[in-house]
Amino acid sequence: MSMHISGNTATLACLEMARRLAPPQAVIHVGAGHGHGTLHQWQRWPVAHARVIDADDARLQWLRTPTAAQPEGATPPDWQALAAVVADHDGEVDFHHASNPAEDGLLSVGALLGLWPNLRALPHSTQPARRLDTLLAQHPLPGALGDSPAAPDAHPTWLIIDCLPALRILQGAPRTLATVGVVCLRAVLDPARLDDPAASLAASTEFLAEHGFRCVHLGETNHPAVGEALFLRDEAPALQAERSALQQQLAQLTRTIDQLTQTRDEHARLATDRAAQLDALTQAKAATAQVAADRQAQLDALTKENAALIAEHATLTTQKAQLTQALQAAEQASAQALVARDAEAQARKEAAAALDAAAQANTALTAERDTALQAKADALAARDAEVKAKTEALAARDAEAKAKSEALSARDALQKQIAELTAARDEQARLATERATQLDALNKAKADADKLAADRQVELDTLTTERDAALKAKADALAARDAEAKAKSEALSARDALQKQIAELTAARDQAQQNAKQTQQRLDASLKQIEELQNDALETQHRQQLLQEELVKAEAQIELIKDLLLREPGL
Incomplete structure (x- = not known):
């Protein structure tokens, strides 16, 4: 990855910045575990709805206790604990158990040895798995499932995948992704360290890019080969497409208005012609009536x-x-x-x-x-x-x-x-x-x-x-005359309808221009905030570089000590 890996402080800052950009009204946290870690920062926010998912129901007891983390001064939110195995399909899957329960999941222990050489495999089991879309259809979030992506503030749902492999979970949640504005996930930074490519950050990044997300931050974890990535919905292509669509719509509306204006002028001309014809017919009728009266008088005289x-x-x-x-x-x-x-x-x-x-x-x-x-x-x-x-x-x-x-x-x-x-x-x-x-x-x-x-x-x-x-x-x-009057009335009605339609189209065009302007302003603000966030991350890069190197060395020494301790007899 070309993106620099930041520490926990920068990750928390990026999460806070993302919260300001897209305040979550709902959170979907897969692999929540015991409720600790950087990605659990959302528990301190005023989140109204949450679906907290883990394969082990016992690890979700923290959410059911009265002391569960809740926003200060808020009423008890709609936070639900769901014990389920989440995969890329509905059906039976092999669920692997390891000597470290935090690593239980869809990946075999053998696939994790590149990360944890001392990890031991326990007997695996076959468990029913559900796609995330299926699980959320059974436990829906109010207003969280939409039909099409929009601006970040129109996606108040966050998706957090705090387990491996993230790609298989994402592949089972296409409908959920359409309603999500922010994705946080844990992934393997170096694919060479892991036999399963579905757990790599590159695979998840490629998949999320196809769904309109862009990785804006990469944070460290307790292992240097595993990172926490923050993805935001990349609104630039969508906004550009929307802007192009709005421009095309505006051009179409302009052409329609021109056509309607020409039609209105033509109808006005026709109405004027019809009015002139009606006046001529009225005069002809008056003359005919006079001739008829004269002929009637002559007829009466001749009759007499x-x-x-x-x-x-x-x-x-x-x-x-x-x-x-x-x-x-x-x-x-x-x-x-x-x-x-x-x-x-x-x-x-x-x-x-x-x-x-x-x-x-x-x-x-x-x-x-x-x-x-x-x-x-x-x-x-x-x-x-x-x-x-x-x-x-x-x-x-x-x-x-x-x-x-x-x-x-x-x-x-x-x-x-x-x-x-x-x-x-x-x-x-x-x-x-x-x-x-x-x-x-x-x-x-x-x-x-x-x-x-x-x-x-x-x-x-x-x-x-x-x-x-x-x-x-x-x-x-x-x-x-009656036909001309009717035609004139119909022409006037058509003219009024056309004027009303033109007014509506003009209002729609103005609204579309205003929406495009607001969307552009929002995009500029988002890009500016992202740029500030990246600048903040770059500013912390130099400060954390030495610390990161020291932490890597310390972790390597800890791993060495663990290996030495595990090799000692009696341990």
Whole structure:
């Protein structure tokens, strides 16, 4: 070993310094024996929990007596004495007994002869052994078993192995080592002096280095080849790894914050765009509502106008029916007038025939008068007879004149009646023409009204279609507005969640930076204390060097005296 071996005083000082660095709340002491020695210094400290282990239960009586060492002014602590053989596996092991009970253990007496040449072997026994993890699982320390190493102040448990071989005990305690901050052990400094390499300091140092421990002190014992080593958890790699992890986490958090910031800005931009779109949609909705209101007013006006047109159409239909009835009556009267005219014409024809007959009769009478005058001229002689005949002829003439006068009067009456009938016929024809003109005008007005109604119906259908489209557009605008409002609300919620997450990540980053800073400060303090401890050890080195040499010489002389005494007869 390149580390200098210090005396008991330096060992006690290092233990005290280690106590200040990592105050033990629990101590696991394997091979405690009778409770004496440098490594029992912890009994003077305020240790709340202890598991004191030894293969011989009788050697643990000191812990069960009322006079057991306890911290001054403290309540009785949780110190338990456990009689057990501790090894690297659970099961039966060979337990070796020697003439010096302090050397009983897993190492055979033959393996110890390089240290103690005069040691004698006693009959060994087979005893049940347990790993330290198994034993502590049965007798747990409150809060002592963790899952991962941390800073020294997070490991308030000390492990003390005060027997040989320490490596086999350490190999059976990987879980316990994860919760331990300080390891003290007894080991052989010179492997050449011992047949079992598991008892060497080099083997224990290599094993503990793999678990994050570093040897900070090596103290002397009652044998120059056996030393007491103090190991502290080397936090530098862990802190460096933690620092690297924190830096990576910080970088990741920074990238996450940047991404979240970009996302927040993008969401803010989207929210602004959505708000602008929502305003535009609101304005479009207002315009659409105004257009819909205008279209509704127009529709109402057109509905009223259509109702008026329908009423006018109904009135015109009624008038048309009335005119149709009047026309039918006029046509019937015209037909009757035509019948009367035909009757009058027939009567006139008959009167003309009667007039012709009267004219013929008059002609006949004239012929008769001429014949009578001729007869009067011929028959002047018979004047009386002729006068009488003349008188009778005059009477007949008078009657004929009267008949002629009556025929003329009848003819005049017939002519007057024919004129009246002709005037009536002309009047009826004029009325029929006027009624036909009115009927044509009414038919044209009806056609115009029907066309206007059809146009109004088309316009009404168009307005209805436009109103339905406007209502649908209004509904779509309302749905779009609701969707935009919902999207805006979701965007605001996402923005708030992102801001909250950013705040949490920022707080976590600040806390991680603070933890890293505190860890670095603690590491610097620990390194400084270790450096001071090493300086103290180096300062005592020169003072103890001569004393150490004298002690080595004295021990060699004692060993020589022992050998001489053991060789004397009777001893």
